[in-house]
Amino acid sequence: MDLxxxxxDSDFKKIRNPKSQIPNIKYSHMNHWKNIPYQRxxxxxxxxYEDKTNSAYYTDWDRILRYQKALGFNGIELAPWDFPEMLPxxxxxxxxxxxxxxxxxxxxxMFHLIDKPYDRTHHKQTLEESKKAVDLLxxxxxxxxxxxxxNNYYGLGPLSRDQIKASAEIITEVGKYATDKGVQIxxxxxxxxxxxxxxxxxxxxxxxxxxxxxxxxxxxxxxLGEDILEFYDTYHDRICTFHLKDTATPALPDDIRYxxxxxxxxxxxxxxxxxxxxxxxxxxxxxxxxxxxxxxxVTVETDGTPDLLASMALSRYYIDNELGSIYS
Amino acid sequence: MRIGISLDMVNVHHQEPxxxxxxxxxxxDELYPMIATAGFRAVEIPFDPFxxxxxxxxxxxxxxxxxxxxxxxxxxxxxxxANGIEKVAGIHFNPTIFMRNENLDFYFGASGYFxxxxxxxxxxxxxxxxxxxxxxxxxxxxxYHGKNPNWxxxxxxxxxxxxxxxxxxxxxxxxxISLRNEYWSVLRSQDYQTFLSQLDDSIHFNIDxxxxxIAGQNSTELLKNNASKIGSIYLTDTAFMDDNETWxxxxxxxxxxxxxxxxxxxxxxxVDLSGFCQTLKEINxxxxxxxSNRQTREPMRALLRSRKTIxxxxxxGILESKNN
Numbered sequence: 001m002d003l004x005x006x007x008x009d010s011d012f013k014k015i016r017n018p019k020s021q022i023p024n025i026k027y028s029h030m031n032h033w034k035n036i037p038y039q040r041x042x043x044x045x046x047x048x049y050e051d052k053t054n055s056a057y058y059t060d061w062d063r064i065l066r067y068q069k070a071l072g073f074n075g076i077e078l079a080p081w082d083f084p085e086m087l088p089x090x091x092x093x094x095x096x097x098x099x100x101x102x103x104x105x106x107x108x109x110m111f112h113l114i115d116k117p118y119d120r121t122h123h124k125q126t127l128e129e130s131k132k133a134v135d136l137l138x139x140x141x142x143x144x145x146x147x148x149x150x151n152n153y154y155g156l157g158p159l160s161r162d163q164i165k166a167s168a169e170i171i172t173e174v175g176k177y178a179t180d181k182g183v184q185i186x187x188x189x190x191x192x193x194x195x196x197x198x199x200x201x202x203x204x205x206x207x208x209x210x211x212x213x214x215x216x217x218x219x220x221x222x223x224l225g226e227d228i229l230e231f232y233d234t235y236h237d238r239i240c241t242f243h244l245k246d247t248a249t250p251a252l253p254d255d256i257r258y259x260x261x262x263x264x265x266x267x268x269x270x271x272x273x274x275x276x277x278x279x280x281x282x283x284x285x286x287x288x289x290x291x292x293x294x295x296x297x298v299t300v301e302t303d304g305t306p307d308l309l310a311s312m313a314l315s316r317y318y319i320d321n322e323l324g325s326i327y328s
Numbered sequence: 329m330r331i332g333i334s335l336d337m338v339n340v341h342h343q344e345p346x347x348x349x350x351x352x353x354x355x356x357d358e359l360y361p362m363i364a365t366a367g368f369r370a371v372e373i374p375f376d377p378f379x380x381x382x383x384x385x386x387x388x389x390x391x392x393x394x395x396x397x398x399x400x401x402x403x404x405x406x407x408x409x410a411n412g413i414e415k416v417a418g419i420h421f422n423p424t425i426f427m428r429n430e431n432l433d434f435y436f437g438a439s440g441y442f443x444x445x446x447x448x449x450x451x452x453x454x455x456x457x458x459x460x461x462x463x464x465x466x467x468x469x470x471x472y473h474g475k476n477p478n479w480x481x482x483x484x485x486x487x488x489x490x491x492x493x494x495x496x497x498x499x500x501x502x503x504x505i506s507l508r509n510e511y512w513s514v515l516r517s518q519d520y521q522t523f524l525s526q527l528d529d530s531i532h533f534n535i536d537x538x539x540x541x542i543a544g545q546n547s548t549e550l551l552k553n554n555a556s557k558i559g560s561i562y563l564t565d566t567a568f569m570d571d572n573e574t575w576x577x578x579x580x581x582x583x584x585x586x587x588x589x590x591x592x593x594x595x596x597x598x599v600d601l602s603g604f605c606q607t608l609k610e611i612n613x614x615x616x617x618x619x620s621n622r623q624t625r626e627p628m629r630a631l632l633r634s635r636k637t638i639x640x641x642x643x644x645g646i647l648e649s650k651n652n
Contacts, residue, residue, distance in 0.1 A: 033343040037582035047587040055625040058343040059587070081378075084428040088471045088578035152383070192383075261383040261396055266353040306346045 023328050024294060027319070028075030028108035029068050030243065030301035033308055035085045036061050039099065058309075061089075061096075065103040067309055071316045075108030076100060077299045078140065080133070093139035108297045109144025109241070110137050111188070117150055117170045118163035118194070130174040134183050144241050144297055145178055146188040146215040147171070149195045149203065154260040157194040164199050168206035175211030184240045186215030191223035191252060191271070192262050200224070209238055217243035217301070219272050222250040222280055224257070229284050236292040243301045244315075246278030247271055270304045274311045276318035283326060290327035329613050331638065331649045332370030332417040333363060334562075336622040337630045340387060341378070344625065353386035353397055359627070364412025366631045367638070369651045371413055372459070372618045374420045375446040391449040401452040414651070417616045418457040418560060420508070421446040423490075424464040430472050436486050443490070444497050451501035456616060457560045459506045459534050460494060463487055463514035467577040484518055488526045495528035506534040506559025511542040511570065512580035532559025536620075537599045538566035538591055543575070548600070548607045561608070561617040565597030566590060581623065591623040593630045595637030605647045617649075 038060035041047055048056040057063060068076060078086075090096040097107060112133045116122040130147075137145050150156075150167055159167070175185040187204060189195060195203050204214060216239045218228050232239060249271065256262060263271070275282050300319075302311035338359070340350045349355040363371060376389035385396035388404065398404040405416065423439035443460070450458045463469065463483070473479040491507070498505045507527075509515060515523060535558060540547045551558065568590045574583040581590050595601070608617065619638070624630035641647035 034347065035342050037342060037579055038587055039584060041587040043586050050589050051593075051625050053344075053625040055344040058345070084425070085579060088468055089584075091471075261385045263383045264351045264386060266386060266397070268349065268352045268354050304348055306348050308343070 025289070025298050025328055026075060026108070026296065027073050028077050028297050028299040029073040029312060030077045030111075030299050030303070031079050031082065032301070032303045032305075033058065033064055035082060036064055037085065037089070038062075039089060061099065062103070065100055065105045067312065069104045071312050072320075073300065073312065073316070074105055075297055075299070076105055077108050077144070077146070077301075078110040078142070080111060083136075093136060097139075097141045107137075107140040107142040108299060109142045109146055109186075110140065112145050112147040113151075114147050114149050114167070114171050114174065115151065117167035118156070118159060120166050120169075123166075123170045123173075126170050127173055127177075131177050134174070134178045134181050137183055138181050143183055144186055144215065145183050146186045146241065146243070146299075147174070148190055148193060149187050150193050152192055153194045153196055153258045154192070154262075157196065157258060159194050159199060164195070164203050165206060167195065168203055171212055172208045175208065175213075179211050184213045185211070186213045186240050188215040188217055188220075188243065189224065190217070190220045190263075191257050192259075196257060197225045197254075204235065204238065212238075213240035214238045215241045215243060217245065218280055218282075218285065219243075219245040219247040219278070222247050223252050223271060225251040229281060229288060232285060232288050232292075236288070236294070239294075241296050242298045244275050244282075244298050245301045245303075246273040246275050246280050246282070248273060248278040250279065272302065272304045274302055274305070274314045274318070275300065276322060277314070282318075282323055286323045286326040294327075329608055329647075329649055330370060330417065330616050330651045331368070331563075332372055332415075332616055332618045333366075333368040333631070333634060334372040334374065334420065334618050334620040334622070335388075336372075336374045336420070336620055337624050337627045339623065339627075340376070351384045351386055356386065356388055360408055360411035360413055362628065363631065366635045368619075368631075368635070369413060370415045370417045370616070371408075372418045372420060372616075372620075373416055373453075374422070375442070375449065376425070377442050377445075378425060391445065391452070401449070405453060416450075416453040416455050417618065418455045418459055418506070419446050419450040419453070420459045420461070422461040424461065424468065427464040427468050427472060430475075432473065432483070432486070436490055440490055440493060443494050447494060447497045447501055447503055450503050455503060457504040457506045457532070458494075458498060459508050459560055459562075460491065461508045461510060461513075462491060465510075465512040465578060465580045466514045466516060466575060467512070467580060469514055470576070471578045480514065480517060483514060484523065487514070488523070491531065492526075492528045495530050499530055504532055504559050505530065506532045508534045508536055508562075509539060509543075510536070511539045512575040512577075516543065516575055533557050534560050534562065536562040536564055537601070537604060538562075538564035538597065541566055541599050542568055542570050542590070548604050551604070551607050551613075552611065555611050555613070558613070558615065560615055561613070563594055563601065563617050563619045564622075565592045565594045565599045565601070567592060567597045589623050589625070591621070593621045593624050593633045594619050595633055595640070601637065602641065602644065602646050605641050609646065609648060
């Protein structure tokens, strides 16, 4: 079949089955499984019988990726803290990319920290580390480098104007390199970072929109004290991707956001919940996605859950039954 | 002999349902009295700098974490004692976390710095020893440094310097170094006697039953022949036979050709615990024997399984302990 006939055939299929149309949103899942020590367990039944616990179900990449595929998450966002075990396990990023592709999953992106951006004497090292992250992501075949823009507020904040400016300068330099490599840098703000409620819009506007984009983590930005609908409506042209997650405690007070090691709370309080299990207006957000015709990766992230598989399934149900009819 | 249990039974780094609890302080606060209730009055703590960098200071595996949550190490020790844990017997330092890139200077620099921190933390906790893993897994070092045909010689020379540096700090702090010998160690490819001859005389050695069993060594014979140099003991268990050179792979605790729990909960493997403990009794071993269930799939179950094993050994008159 020649190319023209292939196109005609494809178009006919879309007419017969509208669901085969390419969706605007591609769904990914953020990898919070921690270290997965096996590539594939072929002796699964024997392994299970060794101690008869469900740990056996969360111990190889083959099954983790199959869970993702079964639940419609065709992308995976990788976490750099997993690489010291993951890369030796697979041998190379390409090997992982191929392994995931065989199961219908592609690497959408990875997380990164722009370390010490406020300090110009550290910029050379910050840039080199960030270039390595970009190069690694390219090897994995991903396009979204979602980057925490700075270190924690505790011990660093409040930032001076010049420190905010310095931070914007270096992420713009990283963005130039990334853009050349086909990667989008997405500012991924977090509620406990030194770029925070009082300065994150200023910081975003100091970055060059040609090179620096924004990954809107709905829960993090809501915890920060932003109205996520107003924020998206205002900055929709900067927002290239999402971390989709809910919270039950938006607009945390300063004394909590600025405190030490606050991401993981002593009494087990959770900041993050599956979409639909908190209080954020995701239906309103999806109306705005439709208004602005968002196209790209949306990554469901359920850090803090005791059961990643249950959270993944719960999120998929909510997306399909509550959000998908608004925009998909 | 004094018996303790290692907090390595809480597997913080690998996925399992409810794993997230391990990162919060409340989990550990609940755990301490359960350890005592299960009859263990002493613990060993793995030193794990991962929790310095990830905001997980609820995990009590570094001095930094303790100071964030308890202000001082002394207050942490008092907290343990109030919950029935009378002593932190020792610390385990494993430098494998730093074998993560092709820069050996990074590995040795970070290992030297944090190893020193671990020794100082151990001293402040009132520990009697620090168990040190001498090298990362052979296959992991080879993964990052295999391009250098002479990597083994270079790596071992610097490892000897590293360990002797630890010996200096440990002597200053009055802590005994007990060198662990995992079955996957780079030492497996070396002349062990030559290695030993270059180490500081103050360094003692650890006997880890499961690791030695997998490596094909006879722990009882080693104990008999080197009693004066034994710094600490791990009561560990395994049924694993390394018939596929898993020790040379980057993740040797997870044999890729056939998945298995290499380290079983104590009492569930095939190690001759009875014979070994009988020898401990015969030589009047007076040091620490630490129960380690580092790959257990359920810490609470491991805790009680371990207690049952100890009770079985004690009931048979094989095991006598001063603190249990």
